[in-house]
Amino acid sequence: MTTTLITGANKGLGYETARQLIAAGHQVWIGARDPERGRTAADGLGGRFLPLDITDDDSVAAAAATVGELDVLVNNAGISGGLAAPIDVTADLMRTVYEPNVFGVVRVTRAFLPLLQQSAHPVIVNVTSGLGSMTLATDPTSIASRYQMLAYSSAKAALNMLTVQYAKAFPAIRINCVDPGFTATDFNGHRGVQTVEEGAEIIVRMAQLTSDGPTGTWLDRAGAVPW
Template sequence: MTTTLITGANKGLGFETARRLVAAGHTVYLGSRDAERGRVAARTLGATPLLLDITDEASVAAAAETVAAAGGLDVLVNNAAIAGPYTAVGEVTAEIMRPLYDTNVFGVVRMMHAFLPLLEKSPAPVVVNVSSGLGSMVLATDPDAIESSVPALAYGSSKSAVNMLTVRYAQAYPAMRINCVDPGYTATDLNAHQGTQTVEQGAEIIVRMALLDPAGPTGTYAAAAGPLPW
């Protein structure tokens, strides 16, 4: 039985990813920083609720202890993220950026540090870091790409950092499949449901990479349509 943990999974892309992985036969820990919402979502899907705030070291450590005591972990999906205000580039301050980095970047580091010892014990460990096309510096500098017209300094740069984290973790742990993905512009709370894709469409690449076998790629950056430029 494959055991999977998904952060930020009580709604949106995390919830849809959990739904599909439960259907695929995974034992899924549904991570949520709100205990009641997590319980309701997990009950709906047949998953296991896990109280988890990725900005809190103690919460992450407690979650790791819970998962370890129950038998370990095979797949980690680092999905939880925040968008923050879309402030004009010249108006962005360190204080505006700090919460995004604490969640989107340092949250991934906290999760990796806490759960790598469990993943190393798995016969087929997989990590999926949910990034964004806005994290691609190639697309950001391509005038023909829509990403170049979205001046999301804090959010985009946080996802560029997630991409680099993915590369470095993949290099350091070659026995694991560690990849980052762009779910696309998906209608979720992150963008006030302005996205042009459904969560079913957005979750496709997350689920695909979560289901990798040991022969699959690692250290890659992809969307549903294929590889993305860094």
């Protein structure tokens, strides 16, 4: 059975991804900071709750020791940081957004790499956003060019580069980033135009890659996303 860990899986896209992967036969660890919400989600889905604060070294180390073995890691947890205008974005706000969205991914990936390297078909899926695309941000025909989310967009651009660098460093692991699209969740006040089922589709698809699948790519439901 494929063992999968999803960070931030107690609600939204993480929860739906867990639901679909459990239905596909995965044993899924529900990573969550809040014990009550995490256990409730795990019990409701038939998954296993894993206490996990991706901003805390000790929490991540304890989680890696608890899991023991892993085939798929979905780095889903993150925050938006709000809609502050660029002139109001401070270094402290940048750090707040980068801590889970960038440093947290590094922290979790590094901790679980030894387990993934023991898997016959290891996979890492990094959940990013089209707002992190430099191509789309500079294309006046793209909706992404209309947003000025300095902290969030730059953090997702950094996550995209992390994905590429990890893919080059660990060619035996399928490491990709995915854009779920503008999905209605708590993350955006349910303003998204997609359902969580639609948003989770590309995450679930890439979490089920075999060893001959792509690596170092960025995809959404429609195909390749420009960097």
